[in-house]
Amino acid sequence: MSVLLEVNGLDVRFETPEGEVHAVRGLNFSLQPGETLAIVGESGSGKSQAMLAILGLLAENGAATGQARFKGEDLMAMTPQELNRHRGRDIAMIFQDPMTSLNPYLSIERQMIEVAMHHQGLGRREARTHAIEMLRAVRIPDPETRIRQYPHEFSGGMRQRIMIAIGLLCEPDVLIADEPTTALDVTVQSQLAALVDEVVARSNMAAILITHDLGVVAGMSDRVLVMYAGEVVEYGTVEQIYAQPLHPYTRGLIDSVPRLDREDHEALHAIPGNPPNMLALPPGCSFRERCAHAFEACAEAPELSEPGEGRLKRCHLEKAP
């Protein structure tokens, strides 16, 4: 199977007044056509920044190195003009905060038709018809009227639907959704997660789903990449990850998903401690301080190993005495 997107040795660094933050450290992954990959990790694990880096959207104080080959072409080596041929057209991104991600000064119509007009060369009227279709596809009621309205006239959930509709306009090969439901009400969250799942399945595009919630991942993705402190700590299919998590951090994430089927009313499990300070990463395994299984070997940073076909993990645990 041909690889759609292949990321190699991605490093993202930020210059901050307090020092350099090495937010993403040597990230590798690949995405097959039609596949949904979930990237899971806590805030600050570098998952969002890695995606922004691939699309050339890092903040000014950030710099990225490495390769991100999209259909063989390295996105990271492209000029902004070359990158613009792919952004929004082949690779679309949906952001975390729908309240601020739409331009409050422009009508929804304006913000939608510009994409279709620019990338697909459609005329204003065709672009509008196409945009209305997309709004209908994400179930915005009465799209012919509502397309003329402005973002503040929509609820957060509706705005995120509009963001998704914008992302789908050009039928991209890859849809990157950066915690698309985090900023929303819980009831709206599940609807939107279902919507993302539906549009991805229907159009057969590949998707990268960024989330901190392994519960969201289960029904929606094929493979899972777990990140911690800027590094991949575990990778595998959804089934593998749930049935047999190999890294203690992944296990912690799974245990911290609230469940209704637990009878013993036990308290929700939380991973103790906080993610490490990215300004001063401790030597050795970055999860060591929070890990219940840490032992002497963990003083040395573990390498990524391949415990099975298509699986990766970064942990010394099986060598434990």
Next chain:
Amino acid sequence: MTLDQGLVRQLTRRLLGVVPTLLLLITVVFFLVRVAPGGPFDTEKALPPEIQANLEAKYHLDEPLLQQYFRYLGQILVLDFGPSFQYKDWTVNELIAQGFPVSLTIGGVAMLLGFVFGVGIGVGAALRQNSAADFTTMGFAMLGVSIPNFVVAPVLILLFAVYAGWLPAGGWDWSWRSAVLPVVTLALPVIAYIARLMRGSMIEVLHSNFIRTARAKGLPERQVILRHALKPALLPVISYMGPATAALITGSVVVERIFSIPGLGSYFVQGALNRDYTLVMGVVLFYGVLIIALNVVVDLLYSILNPKIAYEEL
């Protein structure tokens, strides 16, 4: 169409709000000029008492103050600012009608230049943030804001009128040549101020999430700036321009003095020095109405630029 209704309602409400503001302005000015020591007919040599009395009677200055006040209010209602006390045979209306077009021309052109160049330079600097070009232009802008026009004007006169001889050193004949130096003098600080304002707001807007969305859409940078960033970045500039335009088009006292331009600004100063009550009040009121009107214009522009405001005002 809801927007238009909103605008009309907003306008009506604003215009009704103008009445008490103007009344307050009239009252304060009326009593303040009279509190100032001296009177319009004080001269070095005292006038014979009969003449003084005649003069005061002619201009109703012999009446009780409150009666004068209400007489003045009555005049204002029919837009009559009364006769000037100093410029014999001139009414204040005539003086304003004569001076305002000159000030309006110079100030209007200066504001136009200020807006065009200020916005252009500000956007350019914001896009090259922290580069040498940015620091240089912003350094000049700082100079432009801080050097007073009574320094700029003589320097310009010296360079372009005295040494080069390209332009007249002063005077006003409605030709472009007589307008260049005063317009430039007035425009420079406006350009500088708007450039700084625009740079700051543009940088702020460029950091917002919706700009990242626009970039993620793969739009060309020009479209990102012009369509997505310019409108919100212009808002602070627009609110500065309301009162600034009123100040510019009613005439800069200093600039009109230096270039001997018969604009409104010179009448204002003369009126105040001469205790020309009607002239001072007339010019102040005129200025007040302009400020209020331009602020209404700013609000309207705001509601056009920002869809949220138009709705919230409803």
